[in-house]
Amino acid sequence: MNAPEQIVLIRQHLIDPEVCIRCNTCEETCPIDAITHDGRNYVVDPAICNGCNACISPCPTGSIDHWRTLPKAAAYSLEEQFSWDELPAQQDVPDDSLVEAAVAAAAEETPVEGMQVNAALSPSSTIAPWSAAHPYVNLYLNRNPLTATVAGNYRLTAVDTESDIHHIVLDFGTQFFPILEGQSIGIIPPGVDENGKPHYIRMYSVASPRNGEREGYNNLSLTVKRVVSDHEGRPVRGIGSNYLCDLQKGDTVQVTGPFGASYLMPNHAGSNILMICTGTGSAPMRAMTEHRRRMFAKGEPLPGKLMLFFGSRTPEELPYFGPLLKLPPAFIDMHLAFSRQPGQPRAYVQDKLREAGPAVIELLNSDSYVYICGLKGMEAGVMDALRDTCAAAGVDWPALHAKMVRDGRFHVETY
Numbered sequence: 001m002n003a004p005e006q007i008v009l010i011r012q013h014l015i016d017p018e019v020c021i022r023c024n025t026c027e028e029t030c031p032i033d034a035i036t037h038d039g040r041n042y043v044v045d046p047a048i049c050n051g052c053n054a055c056i057s058p059c060p061t062g063s064i065d066h067w068r069t070l071p072k073a074a075a076y077s078l079e080e081q082f083s084w085d086e087l088p089a090q091q092d093v094p095d096d097s098l099v100e101a102a103v104a105a106a107a108e109e110t111p112v113e114g115m116q117v118n119a120a121l122s123p124s125s126t127i128a129p130w131s132a133a134h135p136y137v138n139l140y141l142n143r144n145p146l147t148a149t150v151a152g153n154y155r156l157t158a159v160d161t162e163s164d165i166h167h168i169v170l171d172f173g174t175q176f177f178p179i180l181e182g183q184s185i186g187i188i189p190p191g192v193d194e195n196g197k198p199h200y201i202r203m204y205s206v207a208s209p210r211n212g213e214r215e216g217y218n219n220l221s222l223t224v225k226r227v228v229s230d231h232e233g234r235p236v237r238g239i240g241s242n243y244l245c246d247l248q249k250g251d252t253v254q255v256t257g258p259f260g261a262s263y264l265m266p267n268h269a270g271s272n273i274l275m276i277c278t279g280t281g282s283a284p285m286r287a288m289t290e291h292r293r294r295m296f297a298k299g300e301p302l303p304g305k306l307m308l309f310f311g312s313r314t315p316e317e318l319p320y321f322g323p324l325l326k327l328p329p330a331f332i333d334m335h336l337a338f339s340r341q342p343g344q345p346r347a348y349v350q351d352k353l354r355e356a357g358p359a360v361i362e363l364l365n366s367d368s369y370v371y372i373c374g375l376k377g378m379e380a381g382v383m384d385a386l387r388d389t390c391a392a393a394g395v396d397w398p399a400l401h402a403k404m405v406r407d408g409r410f411h412v413e414t415y
Helices: 025-029 078-082 096-108 239-245 279-297 321-325 349-355 357-364 377-392 397-406
Strands: 009-014 035-037 042-044 066-071 146-155 165-171 184-188 202-205 219-225 252-259 272-278 306-312 333-338 368-374 410-414
Touching (some): 009 042, 184 239, 202 219, 202 239, 202 279, 219 279, 272 349, 272 357, 272 377, 279 306, 279 368, 333 349, 357 368, 357 377, 377 397, 377 410, 397 410
Parallel strands (some): 272 368, 306 333
Antiparallel strands (some): 184 202, 184 252
């Protein structure tokens, strides 16, 4: 009797083209260059990917965290993945029990008799705070978007500044669209791209708390900056941002989501929140702050302390500058950084972090959660400032940072 043919199963790493916002974070993060892209899709090369999961946590949408168990010989090629508009369904495999054993073996890095498996297959992702409310995710995608109505569109920044930032309120009427502070939604711009295909979604962090921009209403708000140039100053018209900033009250918008299951605020008593942001990265911080402000206004006991580091070029370009100034110091410890204020030295959020070193250390040494959001260029400076601040206080920042990540206490969203 001939021995049965050995089937080599793999758990192939795939990116969902319906949810991916093409931000390039995964490709930049991958340490072995297993991720690439064309003009339409980001894909994972099965011949290179070792399942290290380095790309999972940084992905802002969760589109990177998809897997299919299938025979190695039937792995999806790059060409197939480039052609997709949606993920394929899980294929039938020869023996379901062997598949389960393979996945379990991958997680434990132990062999399964008669089968070869990738020893690093078990995906992982950033952990949400243990007391965070349960998020609903991926209720609506490109194939079944929800229609929202524009209830308001307000410019937040002065008209004579370069930054044209809008506060946009979307109303869902009686439709089910639950949202939590820190989550995001996708907007589908109308029309088609240069390839004649519908535009992929543009993702925006929600700027309102869980009970609505207007408390008790089924609505939410976004903080959107009109994009008129790229990072090198070359003229470019941002498709999603210009579409949103030009919307009028009563217009309708196609929405997907909600997205995000880890960048969520803690709810338990005693939890402190350290928020570091620039520009429109203030959206999730506004949502968290407003949620607690409403508790404060009702006389409810606050769960913990709030500390905010918020940067922009000038006060006139700082979203929500006026309302921020009305928040009492007893409610929030606020540090504003302006890099182009006439007659003042340039200041960035990392500078303000260093200046507030003792207060930052006190927070980090307690029941605290850190949230960073803004342009990717800010991330290195902030991490350096946290390292330097901890070093000055005799705190081992690498060890503390690693523990905070493991415990769901350190969250970063940069773009």
